[in-house]
Amino acid sequence: MAQIGIGILGGGYMGKAHAVAMSAVGAVFNTALRPRLEMVCASSQASAERYRGAYGFERATDDWRVLVNDPKVGAIIIASPQETHREVAEAAFALGKPVFCEKPLGASLADSAAMVAAAEASGCVNMVGFNYIRTPASQFARKLIADGEIGDVTWFRGEHTEDFYADPEAPATWRTTGDANGTMGDLAPHMINAALALLGPVDRVMAEVETVHASRPGGEVTNDDHAQMMCRFENGAMGHMYFSRVATGRKMGYAYEITGTKGAIRFDQEDQNALWFYRMDEPEATRGFRKILTGPAHPDYRPFCQGPGHGTGYQDQIIIEARDFLSAIETGEAVWPTFRNGHDVNRVIAAAMTSSGSKTWQEIKAF
Amino acid sequence: MAQIGIGILGGGYMGKAHAVAMSAVGAVFNTALRPRLEMVCASSQASAERYRGAYGFERATDDWRVLVNDPKVGAIIIASPQETHREVAEAAFALGKPVFCEKPLGASLADSAAMVAAAEASGCVNMVGFNYIRTPASQFARKLIADGEIGDVTWFRGEHTEDFYADPEAPATWRTTGDANGTMGDLAPHMINAALALLGPVDRVMAEVETVHASRPGGEVTNDDHAQMMCRFENGAMGHMYFSRVATGRKMGYAYEITGTKGAIRFDQEDQNALWFYRMDEPEATRGFRKILTGPAHPDYRPFCQGPGHGTGYQDQIIIEARDFLSAIETGEAVWPTFRNGHDVNRVIAAAMTSSGSKTWQEIKAF
Amino acid sequence: MAQIGIGILGGGYMGKAHAVAMSAVGAVFNTALRPRLEMVCASSQASAERYRGAYGFERATDDWRVLVNDPKVGAIIIASPQETHREVAEAAFALGKPVFCEKPLGASLADSAAMVAAAEASGCVNMVGFNYIRTPASQFARKLIADGEIGDVTWFRGEHTEDFYADPEAPATWRTTGDANGTMGDLAPHMINAALALLGPVDRVMAEVETVHASRPGGEVTNDDHAQMMCRFENGAMGHMYFSRVATGRKMGYAYEITGTKGAIRFDQEDQNALWFYRMDEPEATRGFRKILTGPAHPDYRPFCQGPGHGTGYQDQIIIEARDFLSAIETGEAVWPTFRNGHDVNRVIAAAMTSSGSKTWQEIKAF
Amino acid sequence: MAQIGIGILGGGYMGKAHAVAMSAVGAVFNTALRPRLEMVCASSQASAERYRGAYGFERATDDWRVLVNDPKVGAIIIASPQETHREVAEAAFALGKPVFCEKPLGASLADSAAMVAAAEASGCVNMVGFNYIRTPASQFARKLIADGEIGDVTWFRGEHTEDFYADPEAPATWRTTGDANGTMGDLAPHMINAALALLGPVDRVMAEVETVHASRPGGEVTNDDHAQMMCRFENGAMGHMYFSRVATGRKMGYAYEITGTKGAIRFDQEDQNALWFYRMDEPEATRGFRKILTGPAHPDYRPFCQGPGHGTGYQDQIIIEARDFLSAIETGEAVWPTFRNGHDVNRVIAAAMTSSGSKTWQEIKAF
Numbered sequence A, B, C, D: 001m002a003q004i005g006i007g008i009l010g011g012g013y014m015g016k017a018h019a020v021a022m023s024a025v026g027a028v029f030n031t032a033l034r035p036r037l038e039m040v041c042a043s044s045q046a047s048a049e050r051y052r053g054a055y056g057f058e059r060a061t062d063d064w065r066v067l068v069n070d071p072k073v074g075a076i077i078i079a080s081p082q083e084t085h086r087e088v089a090e091a092a093f094a095l096g097k098p099v100f101c102e103k104p105l106g107a108s109l110a111d112s113a114a115m116v117a118a119a120e121a122s123g124c125v126n127m128v129g130f131n132y133i134r135t136p137a138s139q140f141a142r143k144l145i146a147d148g149e150i151g152d153v154t155w156f157r158g159e160h161t162e163d164f165y166a167d168p169e170a171p172a173t174w175r176t177t178g179d180a181n182g183t184m185g186d187l188a189p190h191m192i193n194a195a196l197a198l199l200g201p202v203d204r205v206m207a208e209v210e211t212v213h214a215s216r217p218g219g220e221v222t223n224d225d226h227a228q229m230m231c232r233f234e235n236g237a238m239g240h241m242y243f244s245r246v247a248t249g250r251k252m253g254y255a256y257e258i259t260g261t262k263g264a265i266r267f268d269q270e271d272q273n274a275l276w277f278y279r280m281d282e283p284e285a286t287r288g289f290r291k292i293l294t295g296p297a298h299p300d301y302r303p304f305c306q307g308p309g310h311g312t313g314y315q316d317q318i319i320i321e322a323r324d325f326l327s328a329i330e331t332g333e334a335v336w337p338t339f340r341n342g343h344d345v346n347r348v349i350a351a352a353m354t355s356s357g358s359k360t361w362q363e364i365k366a367f
C-alpha cells in the first residue's frame, strides 16, 4: 500500500488533532494512500521532542525549513499561528509538496493572495482547514439545498459564537492582539466558509466590528471581540452573520438557519449530530421541523459507525479532512476548500473590516 | 364592586381576544374595577350583531362614533385595522375616555405622533397592545436584566418570524399592500418593543427591508416580506433584529438572545413557558443554560395556576393586558406601554425604513 | 340565548379555574348554552363570600346542600376534596342535575362505583375533570393513533411527575394522608385516563407503590410518594407508567411516548404546544421526529387563536372542558369522560394497589 | 516507548472500531504503552486479509487459535459473536494474556461464570466493552451522584432503545435467533451496566420479555424484540428499565433519568455531549434543568479537544476504552468493568428472564 510521510508544523491544539487524524484515517476510510507521521516541528526543540513522543512521529525539529525540506516529508500540514502560514506554504509549494493549511489562510489578505498564487503556480494540492462544514449533518445540509429540497433560499443566518473571552477579567494574551487573532480572524472564517458552501458567493456586506473589553488584566486589547454583518448573496438571498468570543454561555455556537421557499434547515454545532429540516409540502397538521439524527444515510458517517444516532465528534471532522487531503494527493484532483476558497473567505472578511470603518456597504468583488 | 362599560372596535382576531379577556379578567385577577361588555363595533351591522351574540356584548353598532360617544361605554379598545386607529383614539380622548389601542399605534409615524399628542393633552389612560412582552417568562427576563443578573448587556438578537406568507402562491390581499400591513408594520413592532423594554432605547439603526415575492396570485405586493436591522442601543450594546412573514417553518418566532458580561438569556415564544438562563459564576463543570419553567415564582403566573410548569397561553397574555388597562383606569396611573412607548417603536421603524432606502445608519432621535 | 346557572363547590385551585372557565367559555366557543355564575360554596361563609366577590358569583354558601338544592343552580361543578365528591354528586343526580366532578372520581373505588350507579340511574350528564387530555396536542395524538398513522401500538410509556414533595423537609399536611390524596390518588388518574384514551383498556397491571419519606416535619406520611406499574393493554401493547410527587425538577411531567409499527409519538406537558411525531415511511436520510406546533389545524385550537404556535395554556384546558360540559347539557348527549370512564380509571388504580401489596399481576376485570 | 502487539478477533462493526481505536489511542492519550496492530482474525482467510489491509494489521488469520497463540500478540480483543467469547478468552488466559471482550460477556450466564473464573485464576487483566458509560457526560454523571450532588437516589429510569427491527418486514437473520442476540442479550447489557455503575447493585427485578414480531420474512424469530423490568436497587432506589430493537424513531436511545432528594440528572445518548442537571438548592425563580455541554472540565474530554462543546463521538468512546485497557496492562491494576462486572450484568439479565417466565420478582443473589 502506498505510503506518504507527513510533516506537521505545530504540536498544539490543531497539531495534535492532525496527528491523531493521520494515525486513524487509514483504518477508518481504508485510504489508498497511507500516512506516516514523519516529522513534527514546534517553536523549541524540547517541545518538538515532546510532541514527537506523544503523537508518535519519527523525528522532530524546531526549524520549519528542516521540516519542509526533508525528503521523507511528502506533504505538509500547517498547524501553527497565522503569521507563519505564508512563508511555510510558499516554501513547500516551491518544492512541489502538497500543503494543508489551518484556517484562516495566512494573517492577511495579502498573505492569502500570495498563497493562492504560489499554490496555483505550483500545481500542488492545497487545502484549507475548515473542519466544521465536514460533519455529516452539514454535508447533508449542503446536499439538501443543492438538490432544491428547500427551494430558493431567501434568508441565511449564521453565527460562530464562543465565550472563551466573555469574562472581562480574562487576561490579555497574544490572542488579544493582531487582526488575524481577533474574532473576525479566528472565528468568522468558519462560518463565512459555511455560508459560501451552502449558498454560494456573497455579493456585498455591511458590518460592525467591535472590541467590547478594550483593556484586560495584563494589557490593551487591539483586536475585535465580536462582529456582525448583514450580507447579500449573489443568488439574491439576504443574510446576517454574527461572530463572538464573548458570547456568554455559548461553547461551540457554529449555527445556521436557512429559509427557502419550500422548506428550511436549522443546525447548531453544539448538537452536531442533529439536523433540523422542515418541508412545506405536507399536510398542515403534521408539518414541523424534524430532528434528523445523522447516520449511515448521511455523507461520511458510515466509516465511523454503522449505527445511526451513535454520533461523530470534533476529532472525526479532522479525520474526514485527512481523508480528503490524502485522496487529493493520490488522485491529483483539487479538493474543496482550496487555498482559493480560503482566500475568498478572507476577501469577505476584508470587505467587512472596511465596511465597519466606513459604515458603508462593500462589494466583495472590490477585494 | 365598581364596573366599567367596555366598547371594542373590531370583532375579528383581536376583537375577540379582548372580548374574551374582559370576560375572564375579573375572576382571574380579582380586579377592583369590573368590566362589562357594553358594545362592539364592526364594519357592518350584521357582523357586529354576530360578534355581539358570540362574545356576549350588550349592544352592537357599525359606526365607531356611536361606540365612542355612547355614555355607557367608559373605555375603548381599538382592535381594528391600523388605518382606523388615529381618528377613533382622538375622538375618545376628546371625550375623556381611556383608550387601549392594538399595535402598531396608527398607520404611520404621523398618526402615532398625533395620537400621543391627543392622549397626553387629554390626560386619559392610554395603552398599546404589545402582548408578547407580558408572558411570565418575558416579564421575568426583564427583571433579571434590570437586577443586573446578566451584567452589562453586550449583544441583543431579536426576531419576530412567522410563515403565513412563505408560500409564493399565497394570494395577494389587503395585507400585501400598505406599509403598515407589511412585516415592518405588522410584526416588527412586537420585537422592537421587546428590545426597548429589555435593553432600553435604541440609538441608531442600519436596515434592509425587502419584498421577496413581488407578485402573487391576485396582484402585486407593495409592502415588505422580511427585513433586518443592525442596531446600537444607548447603553452601548450591539444588536440585530429580523422580521419575516416568509420564514418557512416558523409559527411564532418571537425570540431573543441576550448576552451580558455575567450571564445570558434565551427565549423563544414557540415554547413560551420556558426561559433559558446562563450564569457565569458557577463551577465550570456544572455551568449550562438552565431551562426555567414559568410558575408562581414568576410575574403574573400565579393567578392563572398554582402549579409551576402548567403553562399559560396566548389568550392569557391578553388577560394580563386587560388587568393592566383596568388597573390604570382605576388608579389613574399610566401603564406601560403608553402611546408614547408605541410611538417610540414607530420611530425606530421609520428610521429603519429610511435607512433601508438610503443605505446609511439612521439615528432614532431624528425621527 | 339559553342560560344556565352554575354552582361550584370549592373556590380553591380548581374552583377558581372552573369559575374563570365559565366566565370565558361563551365568548371563546360561542356556546349555545351560556353559563351564569350562580353560586359558590366553600367550607366557611367567609371564604365563600370572598370567592363570590373575586370570581363574580351571584351568591355564596357554606352548605353544599344549599348549593345543590338551589333552583337557580342548573348544573354542579364539584371542585372540592375527593371525600366530598360522592354525596354531593348523589344529591345532585337525585335532583336531576348534571354534574361535573373533578378527578379523581370520589375517594375510593366504592365511591366511584356508587357515583356511576347514581349518574346512570338519573340519566343526567356526568363528566370527570381530566383536563390534560384536552390540549390540542393530546387530542391530535389520539386522532393520529385512531387513524392508524403509527400502525399497531407496541409500547406505551406514560408518567405524571411533579416535585412538590421532593424536599424531604416539606411538612406533612392533609395531602400526606389518605390514599386518595397520595400520588396514586392525586396524580395517577390523569395519566391512566390518558393511557385508556390513547390505547384503549388495560388488561392487567403489576405495580409498586411506595412512600419515600415516611415521616416529615409535622407528622407521619400515610400515603404514597411515587409508584410505578407495568401494564398490558387489551390491544396487546406492553406498557409502563410512573407517578411521582417527589420527581425533583419535574413540574408538570405529564408525558408519554408511544411506539407503533409505522411511527411513534412523544409528548411532554411541560411543552404542551408541541407534539413529536415520527413516520417510518420516509427516505432514511430525512426521517426524524418532527416537532409539530399546535395551531388551527388541530382540535379545539382555533377558537383560542388563529395563529399556529401562539399557544394555549392550562386555563384553556378547563375552558375546553366547560364547552364540552355545556354542550352535553344542551344536547343531552354523553360526553367523554363520563363517571364510568372515571370509575374505570379507579379500577386500574385499585388493581395496582392490590398488585403492589401482593406482588402479583392483577387483572383489571377483577376490580 | 514500550509496545504491545494487539490481536483482534473479528473485523466487523466492533473489530474495526477497536482497530481504529488502537491506531489513535497513543496519540490521543500519550499512553505509556503503545499498541501495534499485530494480527486480525476473521471467519475466512479472505475477509481476514481484507481487514488486515484496510485497518493496517501486520498479519491475518482465520483461526482464532493462531491469533491467541501468536507470541507477538500480547493482548487480545474479542470482537466476534457472543458464542465465541468464552473459548477464546479461556485460551488467552491460559497463556497469561490480557483480554478485552465485547459485551455481552459470553452467550450465557454459564459462559460468563466460566470466563470470570478463568480470568481470576489467571490474574490477567480482563475488561468488558461497555463503551457508552465512558462518554465524558456519563462519567461526569457518575461523579455527580458519587459526590452526593443529587442526594439520595429515589428513582432510576433507564432505556436502551433502537429501531433496527421496527419494520415488521425486516427479514429474519442470525440476529433474530438465540437469547444472546435478542434485545436482552444485545442491548440490555449496556444499560444494566450503566445502572450498576450509577446506582450500585440491583437487589431484585420483575420483568416482561417479549417477541413482538414472531415471524419475519425468511423465518421465525426466537428471541426477544423488547423487554421491560421494574427493579429495586440495594441502596433502596426504585427503578425501571426498558430495552427495545423495535422502538420506532429511536436510533441510540441509551437514556437515563435519575431523581435524588437534592437534584436530578437526565441524559440521552442521542445528544451525547449534553448532560442535564437540576439542583434543588437554588431560588425557586431560577431553578431549572441546566444543559451542561461537555468540555475539558469533564472526565476524558480534554485529550480529544481543548474547546468545550466541540464534542466527542462514538469512536472516541472506544478510544477511551483502549486507553483504559492499555493502562491496566501497563500497571497491572484491574480496570472497571472487569469480567466480574460483566458477569454481574448477566446475572441481572438471567434473573429478568426467569422473572418474565414465572411472573414473579427474582432476587439477583440467586443467580
Ligand SMILES: NC(=O)C1=CN([C@@H]2O[C@H](COP(=O)(O)OP(=O)(O)OC[C@H]3O[C@@H](n4cnc5c(N)ncnc54)[C@H](O)[C@@H]3O)[C@@H](O)[C@H]2O)C=CC1
Pocket (backbone or CB within 6 Å): A009, A010, A011, A012, A013, A014, A015, A041, A042, A043, A044, A047, A062, A063, A064, A078, A079, A080, A081, A082, A084, A102, A103, A104, A129, A130, A131, A186
Ligand atoms: N480548525 C479549527 O477548529 C482550529 C484551527 N486553529 C488554527 O490552527 C492554527 C494553530 O492554532 P493552535 O493549534 O490553536 O495553536 P497552538 O498555540 O495550540 O499551537 C501552535 C503550535 O505552533 C508552533 N509554532 C508556533 N510558531 C512556530 C514557528 N515559528 N516555528 C515552528 N513552530 C511554531 C508552536 O510551538 C505550537 O506547537 C492556527 O492557524 C489557528 O487559527 C486553531 C484552533 C481550532
Ligand SMILES: NC(=O)C1=CN([C@@H]2O[C@H](COP(=O)(O)OP(=O)(O)OC[C@H]3O[C@@H](n4cnc5c(N)ncnc54)[C@H](O)[C@@H]3O)[C@@H](O)[C@H]2O)C=CC1
Pocket (backbone or CB within 6 Å): B009, B010, B011, B012, B013, B014, B015, B041, B042, B043, B044, B047, B062, B063, B064, B078, B079, B080, B081, B082, B084, B102, B103, B104, B129, B130, B131, B186
Ligand atoms: N397583538 C397581536 O398579537 C395582534 C394584533 N393585531 C392588531 O389588531 C388590529 C386588528 O387586527 P385583526 O384583529 O387581525 O383584524 P381582523 O381583520 O381580524 O378584524 C378587524 C375588525 O375590525 C372591523 N373594522 C374594520 N374597519 C372598521 C371600521 N372602519 N369601522 C368599524 N369596524 C371596522 C372589522 O369589521 C373586523 O371586525 C390591527 O391593528 C392588528 O395590527 C392583529 C393580530 C395580532
Ligand SMILES: NC(=O)C1=CN([C@@H]2O[C@H](COP(=O)(O)OP(=O)(O)OC[C@H]3O[C@@H](n4cnc5c(N)ncnc54)[C@H](O)[C@@H]3O)[C@@H](O)[C@H]2O)C=CC1
Pocket (backbone or CB within 6 Å): C009, C010, C011, C012, C013, C014, C015, C041, C042, C043, C044, C047, C062, C063, C064, C078, C079, C080, C081, C082, C084, C102, C103, C104, C129, C130, C131, C186
Ligand atoms: N384537574 C386538575 O388539574 C386538578 C384537580 N384537582 C382536584 O380538584 C379538587 C379540589 O382540589 P383543589 O382545588 O386543589 O383544593 P383546594 O384545597 O384548593 O380547594 C378546595 C375547596 O373546597 C372547599 N371545601 C372543602 N370541603 C368542603 C365542604 N365540605 N363543603 C364545602 N366546601 C368545601 C374549600 O373551602 C376549598 O374552597 C380535588 O378533587 C382535586 O383532586 C386539584 C388540582 C388540579
Ligand SMILES: NC(=O)C1=CN([C@@H]2O[C@H](COP(=O)(O)OP(=O)(O)OC[C@H]3O[C@@H](n4cnc5c(N)ncnc54)[C@H](O)[C@@H]3O)[C@@H](O)[C@H]2O)C=CC1
Pocket (backbone or CB within 6 Å): D009, D010, D011, D012, D013, D014, D015, D041, D042, D043, D044, D047, D062, D063, D064, D078, D079, D080, D081, D082, D084, D102, D103, D104, D129, D130, D131, D186
Ligand atoms: N459495544 C458496542 O457498542 C457493540 C458491541 N457489539 C458486540 O461486538 C461483538 C461483535 O459484533 P459485531 O462487530 O457487530 O459483529 P460483525 O458481524 O460485524 O463482525 C463479527 C466478526 O467476527 C468474525 N467471526 C465470527 N465468528 C468467528 C470465528 N469463529 N472465528 C473468527 N472470526 C469470527 C467475523 O468474521 C466478523 O469479522 C459482539 O459480541 C457484539 O455483541 C456489537 C455492536 C456494538
